[in-house]
Amino acid sequence: MEKKSQVTRDRYILEIVRGLLLSEVAFQEIFKKYKEGRLHFSDIGIWIDDKGHSLLYNLKEQCHSLFRYKGKKLTHKNEWLLDLVIGSIFHEAMKLRENIYQMEVYQPKYLQYKSKVGRSDYEKDYLQQFERIILKTKLGVTEGMEETRSLFQDAMVQLIDLFKEGAKNTFLVRFLLENLTLLQKVYGSKKAKEIFDLMFKKGFLDAYQVVGQSYLQSEHYDLSSNYFLKALKMDPYNHDLQFLLNFSLGMNEYFRNAYSKSLSYFAKLTPLKLNRKLKKEYLRKVEEVCNKIFSELKEEKGLKGARKAGSLVDRIRKCYDELKRSS
Known part of the structure; x- marks a missing residue:
């Protein structure tokens, strides 16, 4: 029963890592478009939405499911902190989403109203309020982008601590090897290699062997031979x-x-x-x-x-x- 529980936990950890890395890569593209002045509301739908289908929503739920709803089991500090950070990213992203929507949908209407505003007091009051809203929304987008970026940067650093503890999680090691390009997009090639050096004494060599053994035990002989071959190229004797x-x-x-x-x-x-x-x-x-x-x-x-x-x-x-x- 304990082994089954550990397998379930290992799978959850994998999904959290996958979700966090994919969310970070998606945000990198969003941030780039924002800086270039070509970000649209439609660009962020996969990353964050209010329907429960986005990367960040699924990530938040997976994280809560593993780290928050544990009954009487104690949560380690790193787990509690990661859950807090991911939750914070989600809620910052939701605020950012709303501000981007206001800028794209309502700002043009406010500008249109400004050119047609009448002389009544309430119309003038509306104009002042609309201008304050737009100013506040612009500031919200700027601050939201920087805040979210900062949270992601911290989360990526903390994720490395999770990797250090994950050498025995074969699902995670498989994922990292099979999605090395994703890892490199987030950390760069040099840092991605260092991650495996932190996880294993012999870095990639040990990782290849772990994954090869994992596939061998599950009788995926084509996949196990692929990883043993990679390992043998590094240690031919x-x-x-x-x-x-x-x-x-x-x-x-x-x-x-x-x-x-x-x-x-x-x-x-x-x-x-x-x-x-x-x-x-x-x-x-x-x-x-x-x-x-x-x-x-x-x-x-x-x-x-x-x-x-x-x-x-x-x-x-x-x-x-x-x-x-x-x-």
Whole structure:
């Protein structure tokens, strides 16, 4: 039950990180348009709205759901603070949205009224009030932009603390690797690399291995082989990585019914010297698969392939015996 709860929490953390990064990138574009004088109300709909479909609304709700509605469970200071900051960004954005709407929709009407204002006292009063409203709204947009920008900057710094604690969250590590471009948009290439160095002792190398193992455990062999290959390029003499890569490639080819390729990859496993427990765990699976290949090819009279599979099974069993004797 505790493990299931942790998995749920890890997924929530991932969604919060995703939402915060996407919201920051969206705001960068909004801020740029604002500075260039070409921002329109329609430009901010995906970022913030009053219908509950925007990035910031979903982010706020996800954050509250994880950090605020926890019953009797205590919330860590960093979690409480992140929830507060995200809530503040949302409400600042809502005020900003309203001010932008007023500037776009009502300012032209106020200006039109100014050219046609009559001589009555109430019309003159209206004009003064409208001018005050527009002035206040302009100031609100300026202050809102700067305030929101400042909050996002602080949130991005705090997010790094969340990353430091997230090395065991495989969902998060997967997301960061698979959305490296997004991470770089927010932090820049150099800082993005530093984030992985903060999370893992060996930076990208460890991250690739963590994600590779994660995909391997869930039997996504095509994806695990992709990440083990990335890791192996960084550490080409690592026998554990060589083993896991060839195992993943072999399993992937097996499920593609490419038995010859599968056996070729599996044949590379037995000579490698590595962690006994790791080797035994995966060799059992390889033996099982090779026996299936042997039986299937034998039935189909693919004698050459069957002999190759049978020979590999014998080698694996010998490998077992050697591991037992040395343990």
